[in-house]
Amino acid sequence: MKIIDIAKILNAEVLVETEEIQKEVYSICGSDLMSDVMAYVKENVVLLTGLVSPQVIRTAEMMDIKAVVFVRGKKLPPAVIDLAREKSVIVMSTNETMFTACGKLYSSGITGRGG
Amino acid sequence: MSSGVLRRQYTIPGDDLTAAGEASSSVKKLLVQLGVDPVAIKKTAIAMYEAEINAVIHANGGAADVFISKDSITIVIKDKGPGIADVNLALQEGYSTASDKIREMGFGAGMGLPNMKRYADELDIKTEVGKGTIVTLKVYF
Numbered sequence: 289m290k291i292i293d294i295a296k297i298l299n300a301e302v303l304v305e306t307e308e309i310q311k312e313v314y315s316i317c318g319s320d321l322m323s324d325v326m327a328y329v330k331e332n333v334v335l336l337t338g339l340v341s342p343q344v345i346r347t348a349e350m351m352d353i354k355a356v357v358f359v360r361g362k363k364l365p366p367a368v369i370d371l372a373r374e375k376s377v378i379v380m381s382t383n384e385t386m387f388t389a390c391g392k393l394y395s396s397g398i399t400g401r402g403g
Numbered sequence: 404m405s406s407g408v409l410r411r412q413y414t415i416p417g418d419d420l421t422a423a424g425e426a427s428s429s430v431k432k433l434l435v436q437l438g439v440d441p442v443a444i445k446k447t448a449i450a451m452y453e454a455e456i457n458a459v460i461h462a463n464g465g466a467a468d469v470f471i472s473k474d475s476i477t478i479v480i481k482d483k484g485p486g487i488a489d490v491n492l493a494l495q496e497g498y499s500t501a502s503d504k505i506r507e508m509g510f511g512a513g514m515g516l517p518n519m520k521r522y523a524d525e526l527d528i529k530t531e532v533g534k535g536t537i538v539t540l541k542v543y544f
């Protein structure tokens with residue numbers, strides 16, 4: 289599945305876009321704790337989080353995570369958006385909860401296996 | 404130091420959580436420019452970022468000293484914070500003294516030091532209660 293397809297499935301608004309939006313992803317990491325994210329070693333991952341903080345973008349940068357989806361329709365402060373632009377991290381926002389968002393993506397075929 | 408070693412120094416501000424991670428970000432960029440193997444870059448970036456964040460959230464900031472040679476990178480992160488009373492305990496997965504305020508910022512899983520151990524090829528922690536902490540990380544390319 290491509291990152292752009294995730295936006296469609298979650299009916300997410302894309303707030304920061306890069307050309308990586310056409311890239312394939314094999315796995316989703318859903319977490320509000322950044323060190324847990326960093327313990328998770330997989331390639332081509334999209335991060336789903338309910339945490340709104342510049343450190344989410346930093347974590348994505350260090351992990352080479354190309355896209356972050358903020359769940360529960362949280363308002364993103366300009367500092368987060370600006371940092372994402374600077375670091376070329378795709379940012380999306382969806383009104384879905386973490387549980388529903390993960391469920392929808394899993395049943396659409398991103399099961400974290402074979403990636 | 405002898406020739407062939409690239410040295411960089413960074414201050415880690417203690418009062419700006421938006422800036423926390425800038426030193427690690429700069430080092431990551433530098434390694435990409437130097438054409439270092441991507442796996443080694445990721446290991447370095449994660450380990451250094453965890454150490455940088457710890458210096459910010461637990462010790463009110465500090466400084467990073469970075470040495471890059473042909474085959475490895477050594478990162479020394481120093482702070483003048485409270486120190487760590489029991490390093491072996493702190494190294495256990497899940498151990499954290501983070502306050503609610505720190506947890507709200509997405510930290511406090513107690514995974515930072517375990518991640519440093521996992522991603523760095525060598526990890527050394529020198530710490531004294533009331534004085535501060537020196538974390539040294541080494542990754543081979």
Ligand SMILES: Nc1ncnc2c1ncn2[C@@H]1O[C@H](COP(=O)(O)OP(=O)(O)OP(=O)(O)O)[C@@H](O)[C@H]1O
Pocket residue numbers: 323324453457458461462482484485486487493494498499500501509510511512513514515516517536
């Ligand atoms: N530089 C430091 N100065 C003082 N105490 C520290 C320092 N680094 C770590 N510690 C202590 O060690 C504990 C464990 O650190 P670790 O990085 O593993 O977890 P954490 O920072 O609490 O949470 P996480 O890294 O998962 O967000 C911390 O909660 C803190 O008590």
Ligand SMILES: [Mg+2]
Pocket residue numbers: 323453456457510511514515516
């Ligand atoms: Mg930590």
